Amino acid sequence: MLLTISFEPPNDAGIDATVLGYLLHKHPRKVQTFQAPVGDIHVFYPEATPERCTAAVLLEVDAVGLVRNKRFRGDALALDHYVNDRPYVASSLLAVALGTVFRTAMTGRSDSYPELAERPLPLRIDIPVISVRGSGVEDIIRRLFDPLGWMLDERPIALDETHPEWGDSRYSALTLTGEVRLGEALRQLYVILPVLDDSKHYWVGDDEVAKLVRSGEGWLNEHPERELIIRRYLMHQQSLVEQAESALGGVTAGSSDAAPAGVDASAAAAGADRPAPLRALRADAVIAALHDVGARRVVDIGCGQGALLRRLASDRTFTEIVGTDVSAQALETASRVLNLQRASDAERERLHLLHGSVVYRDERLRGFDALVLMEVIEHIDESRLDALEDAVFTDAKPSSVIVTTPNADYNPIYESLPPGAFRHTDHRFEWSRDEFARWADGVAARRGYTVEFRSVGGEDADHGSPTQMALFRRSAA
Known part of the structure; x- marks a missing residue:
């Protein structure tokens, strides 16, 4: 699966676009490969000129390794472990890859260009294949990215280009453009990719709450779809959702917007009707x-x-x-x-x-x-x-x-x-x-x-x- 990040500064800005390499802490003239439980992660630059610079993250998913690794989970049917869309559809696996190779960039730290790391930059993010699963997903991509200042171009992918009468698949190509801090953009992707897929390909425990709080800093707390994001990111586990609500709200030991005593948590986790927050x-x-x-x-x-x-x-x-x-x-x-x-x-x-x-x-x-x-x-x-x-x-x-x-x-x-x-x-x-x-x-x-x-x-x-x-x-x- 692939994701690219492009930086094209205005002509009068006096900025060399290749500073993107400093902000990402990855050299534009090198192809770097990182090994991770999800597979091999390659970082390279298809273009690196003073006018425009693009960094690409290519994840080669090790499907067999995922099945054999107890950390990652799958369906009970053995065939589904091997025959699925994991190798090419952006998901929690790509989020793991971003967190692995851009960990420092996600914090917003750059010793070489601190002023650029701290300010919004004109960015373009391309995700060639993305999928939305689960219930309540009508217009969800726009609902998630619009409030963050992104302009969206979502293009459905045909089931078979040679047979247009078959219609579109459930996959799309997505392009995001906007002026956003690079670190914040990476943290948004880290959270929203698994939210769109409504799945995590690994065990979700208490440590995921801390990851969500860190990655959501500065944008999640006031997001109009905050509740949906938290619930889907944490795989609808009500106890973790309540922990996240409490932590994000800065509450001492409970959330002022959380459900009070007596609410049926199991029903909520199952998607039953719940009162508005x-x-x-x-x-x-x-x-x-x-x-x-x-x-x-x-x-x-x-x-x-x-x-x-x-x-x-x-x-x-x-x-x-x-x-x-x-x-x-x-x-x-x-x-x-x-x-x-x-x-x-x-x-x-x-x-x-x-x-x-x-x-x-x-x-x-x-x-x-x-x-x-x-x-x-x-x-x-x-x-x-x-x-x-x-x-x-x-x-x-x-x-x-x-x-x-x-x-x-x-x-x-x-x-x-x-x-x-x-x-x-x-x-x-x-x-x-x-x-x-x-x-x-x-x-x-x-x-x-x-x-x-x-x-x-x-x-x-x-x-x-x-x-x-x-x-x-x-x-x-």
């Missing part, structure tokens, strides 16, 4: 509240990597959308998720990203219909909440403010969350329903707003809902 319900509730107040011009404060912004952008009700965050790196990721570089002029006028902090006055945020603080306040030191109140309710002073935050009363529902622990390591506090109500009522009284409280997520009779929302409306003068 809390993060999706939360975004739905915020958008519903925005519609309820008739908002058209909206600011998402603490937008992170753009999960809510993507939902807002797809709703033409909203005529102007602004995302702000204190993290420049998060805004850079959000820009890729929203595909702003390729957006039309009209869309770029409609959607803006701003660097800023919720605890400082910012004249750019004045005059909007609504400001959203979705899971933001719990990340602010309580001593800084007065500054947040001043910046949002006095200076920006929108017609409406929507605030969501975890409900601490609900935490005992999560069996894996120790008593007194927060759902996220960066949370400064988590309020009970009474504490949240006291804060929101006080803000409303001081700043000339009314407040309505709403529940988000399945509600427990004793503990309430996992997320609580306050919807502030500015009182008439």
Whole structure:
């Protein structure tokens, strides 16, 4: 199986394209072969000129060796061990090969060209044969790569070119083009290749969770298909899925979006109907509240990597959308998720990203219909909440403010969350329903707003809902 990575810098960039060899830590003038349990991995450069450089990874799968190696698994039927598409279809075997030969490049480290390793580059990735298996795979290639800023060219492969009436096979050729950091592109492929195939050709254990967390850094946490990626990467093993959700969410011992006690894990693993994840319900509730107040011009404060912004952008009700965050790196990721570089002029006028902090006055945020603080306040030191109140309710002073935050009363529902622990390591506090109500009522009284409280997520009779929302409306003068 084959994969190629091409780098063609702009003519005016003053960059020799062969620096790709330094970034990949593989010399363009050498053919290198590496032995691995999956077979022999060859790295070579079909072209290496100052204008364009292409690195190729060719994996010669040892089908017999795979059968005899206890690490790799197959079907119970002996024939399927030997007669299959492993030698040519991109799969978890190719992901293993990428991890083997480009381990340093995947970390984003380059001693020779650190500035190029740290910035997005114009890349083209070609995978001649790829396959999608499993359930829920409609348009899955686009669903997985689009949010990461890639442009896709997927070309079905005919069953037999001499018999076009037979139609297409289940295989495709795939080309990805985009401006992405090289290390991040490699880590995305490392995760997504086995996700597309919905299979791992080796045993999946606890160490796979750590690999997923490392490889998903910077892009997976806010991916709209995060749940699908995690589930398929970990072969639908519910215990591993829960570990990954917890680790990726940065939760101390449980995930705020994980299923609470009482959910039938075996049914979930078998693909039975499950409730939508809390993060999706939360975004739905915020958008519903925005519609309820008739908002058209909206600011998402603490937008992170753009999960809510993507939902807002797809709703033409909203005529102007602004995302702000204190993290420049998060805004850079959000820009890729929203595909702003390729957006039309009209869309770029409609959607803006701003660097800023919720605890400082910012004249750019004045005059909007609504400001959203979705899971933001719990990340602010309580001593800084007065500054947040001043910046949002006095200076920006929108017609409406929507605030969501975890409900601490609900935490005992999560069996894996120790008593007194927060759902996220960066949370400064988590309020009970009474504490949240006291804060929101006080803000409303001081700043000339009314407040309505709403529940988000399945509600427990004793503990309430996992997320609580306050919807502030500015009182008439």
